[in-house]
Amino acid sequence: xxxxxxxxxxxxxxxxLRGIRLAVRNLFRQLxxxxxxxxxxxxxxxxxxxxxxxxxxxxxxxxxxxxxYNCERQKMNVRDSLKWVRSHRGLAMGNGAVFYAAMIxxxxxxxxxxxxxxxxxxxxxxxxxxx
Numbered sequence: 761x762x763x764x765x766x767x768x769x770x771x772x773x774x775x776x777l778r779g780i781r782l783a784v785r786n787l788f789r790q791l792x793x794x795x796x797x798x799x800x801x802x803x804x805x806x807x808x809x810x811x812x813x814x815x816x817x818x819x820x821x822x823x824x825x826x827x828x829y830n831c832e833r834q835k836m837n838v839r840d841s842l843k844w845v846r847s848h849r850g851l852a853m854g855n856g857a858v859f860y861a862a863m864i865x866x867x868x869x870x871x872x873x874x875x876x877x878x879x880x881x882x883x884x885x886x887x888x889x890x891x
Contacts, residue, residue: 765833775832782828782838790821815860816853823856826882834890848889855882 794814801810824845831841845852855878862874 778832778838779828782841783825785838786821786824790817793817815857819853819856819860820849821856822859822878823852823854823882826855826859826878827852827886829879830883830886851885851889855885 794817797810797814797817801807801814803810827845827848828841831844836844858881859874859878862870864870866874
């Protein structure tokens with residue numbers, strides 16, 4: 761708390777490229793797994809479990825995005841960020857589930873308010889787990 765992060769253009773470009781790299785990686789993983797679960801959801805009776813799996817998967821990746829911002833601020837590389845989020849998987853899923861639910865249940869208000877609130881919640885949780 762109380763840390764200052766001075767602006768440096770070189771670091772800014774590096775952070776942007778890191779963010780793009782991780783976002784593209786997560787996009788393709790989430791897309792592949794979602795399509796797989798979607799296809800499996802057509803299996804009678806047990807298909808509902810795969811539908812629930814899609815919600816859990818999406819919650820994890822939404823939470824991942826929120827927590828990665830904090831990992832990036834701590835100058836973690838992609839590997840360390842992946843390791844941190846994997847070791848706090850439940851926290852990421854919880855944060856992402858609230859984000860996911862608010863976006864579905866509150867379409868207009870959710871778009872405006874929930875992303876910043878989820879980022880704030882992720883920052884508070886990140887600080888508490890790393891203190």
